[in-house]
Amino acid sequence: MRDGVISDYTVTEKMLKHFINKVCGKFIFAPRIMICIPSQVTEVEKKAVIDAATQAGARKVYLIEEPIAAAIGAGIDISKPCGNMVVDIGGGTTDIAVISLGGSVVNTSLKVAGDKFDEYIVKYIKKKHNIMIGERTAEDLKVNIGCVYPKIQDTEMDIRGRDLVTGLPKTLTVHSSEMLEALIEPAMMIVDAVHSVLERTPPELSADISDKGIYMTGGGCLVDGLDKLLQEKTGINVMIAQDTVSCVALGTGKALDNLDVLEGKSSR
Numbered sequence: 001m002r003d004g005v006i007s008d009y010t011v012t013e014k015m016l017k018h019f020i021n022k023v024c025g026k027f028i029f030a031p032r033i034m035i036c037i038p039s040q041v042t043e044v045e046k047k048a049v050i051d052a053a054t055q056a057g058a059r060k061v062y063l064i065e066e067p068i069a070a071a072i073g074a075g076i077d078i079s080k081p082c083g084n085m086v087v088d089i090g091g092g093t094t095d096i097a098v099i100s101l102g103g104s105v106v107n108t109s110l111k112v113a114g115d116k117f118d119e120y121i122v123k124y125i126k127k128k129h130n131i132m133i134g135e136r137t138a139e140d141l142k143v144n145i146g147c148v149y150p151k152i153q154d155t156e157m158d159i160r161g162r163d164l165v166t167g168l169p170k171t172l173t174v175h176s177s178e179m180l181e182a183l184i185e186p187a188m189m190i191v192d193a194v195h196s197v198l199e200r201t202p203p204e205l206s207a208d209i210s211d212k213g214i215y216m217t218g219g220g221c222l223v224d225g226l227d228k229l230l231q232e233k234t235g236i237n238v239m240i241a242q243d244t245v246s247c248v249a250l251g252t253g254k255a256l257d258n259l260d261v262l263e264g265k266s267s268r
Contacts, residue, residue: 037049037066065107070217076215078101083206087214090248096109120183121182131170132164148225214231216241
């Protein structure tokens with residue numbers, strides 16, 4: 001490691017240590033910790049997470065894949081032999097998995113999620129209006145008028161940015177139809193990934209998914225019309241889970257009540 005550069009490993013370790021101290025305070029015994037990971041992390045990445053948590057003060061570390069935690073948090077019984085598809089759209093990654101008998105049968109993970117939507121909005125406003133906006137403004141646009149499916153009534157929102165020609169602040173009115181143009185590309189990346197997982201799903205589980213539908217979780221799935229777009233492109237009913245933003249956290253907490261089941265699967 002070069003002088004003046006802090007490795008990602010060190011940053012992760014310090015962050016975990018901060019959260020452990022904040023939650024547990026001054027503890028006598030080192031706590032057991034469960035950490036959610038994307039569905040397609042490598043063994044090297046898993047080991048790095050475990051080592052960082054151990055160095056931060058964990059007695060034992062359990063790993064659980066984010067789609068599985070999201071499914072548990074959404075109230076799905078993942079122990080049954082039937083197939084369930086979960087599309088978990090977070091801030092940095094979208095995890096898609098077909099779950100059966102307590103584990104992922106087919107899964108994929110892509111770095112297209114809430115943050116990427118914001119990036120596309122920033123690029124669109126810059127290209128079309130020659131105005132630079134920040135990530136916070138982009139997120140406001142996404143939350144308030146963002147959509148990936150045509151709206152019945154076009155909505156609008158006023159924002160302020162920096163004119164790239166004059167360098168001065170400028171007010172701009174943006175319409176939801178423009179957000180559709182900005183966001184449709186990353187949204188279709190997620191749809192294509194869902195198609196890919198469905199194509200690799202065993203026929204029996206595909207039939208279950210067709211009957212039961214696709215469950216969407218994570219804050220990123222709240223972009224207006226994303227469920228409608230996915231339903232139109234797949235022909236399968238799409239449902240947004242209740243308390244979708246907290247599904248992964250809630251599922252992780254519920255999983256802690258069944259550590260005996262997770263032993264051997266998630267612990268290292």
